[in-house]
Amino acid sequence: MTKRELGRKILVAGQGGKSTLARALAADLELPYVELDAISHLPNWVARDPDDFKRQVEMLLEEKADGWVIDGNYAANLDGMLVRAADSVVFVNLSWSRMMWRILWRTIDNIRNKRVICGENVDSWRRAFFSRDSLFWFLFKRRKLIHTRVERTKLWVQGNTAWIQLDGAKALDDFYGEQGISRN
Numbered sequence: 351m352t353k354r355e356l357g358r359k360i361l362v363a364g365q366g367g368k369s370t371l372a373r374a375l376a377a378d379l380e381l382p383y384v385e386l387d388a389i390s391h392l393p394n395w396v397a398r399d400p401d402d403f404k405r406q407v408e409m410l411l412e413e414k415a416d417g418w419v420i421d422g423n424y425a426a427n428l429d430g431m432l433v434r435a436a437d438s439v440v441f442v443n444l445s446w447s448r449m450m451w452r453i454l455w456r457t458i459d460n461i462r463n464k465r466v467i468c469g470e471n472v473d474s475w476r477r478a479f480f481s482r483d484s485l486f487w488f489l490f491k492r493r494k495l496i497h498t499r500v501e502r503t504k505l506w507v508q509g510n511t512a513w514i515q516l517d518g519a520k521a522l523d524d525f526y527g528e529q530g531i532s533r534n
Contacts, residue, residue: 353529354514357437358417363425363503366444366452367522372421374531375440382414386422388469395471395483404428411435423499430506438512442522443500446493453485 358381362372369385376383389406392398398406407428410418425433433439444452457478459465464472478484500515507513516522526532 354438354512356440356512356514356529359435359437360419361432361436361439362419362421362442363423363439364442364444364499364516365423365446366442366449368423368442369421370533371440371442371522371526372419374526374533375529376419377534378529378531379417379419381417381419384410384414384418384420385468386420386424387467390422390424391468391471393470395468395477400427404431407431423503425503425506433503433506433511434508436511438514439503439507440514440525441500441503441516443515443517444519444522446489448519450486450489453489457485 356375356379358379360372360375360379360381362368362375372385373383375381386407389410390398390403403424404427407424408431411431420432420436422432457473460467461473461475461478466472479486481487504513514525516525
């Protein structure tokens, strides 16, 4: 396998493994890693105003003009700004059931270990599983729309942006091998 040239501005989007992949790419390429969820969520799980979110991302792109690896699914919220700015978009497209299992185990681990996520926030059993802000309820209610993210994100891709779609766990594993990186 040959390592793909991804450029210096890489957006990792999709579901089921995008954050781990984005962190591994950033470390390997010695580029700053940016988690969009950390920009979108203020302390105490307050959602940032959409216009302010856009401004924050615009400023980030200016500050990190030499390169970045950004992790997140905000193409429509940002009017395709990140997709158009990227040299490459790597879209992780795992099955809904695989994605849900990964999120379940990650959430349990985050709660048990009181990991800081999405900026300065820590999840709780109540918020993660029983609140209307629960990621599980969001994904369950929108399960039929989750895989339309592929086409919706692709709409923003310009001619000079490479599109890499990783359909399934094997494709994701193969990409790790091809790039010579590992999950940490």
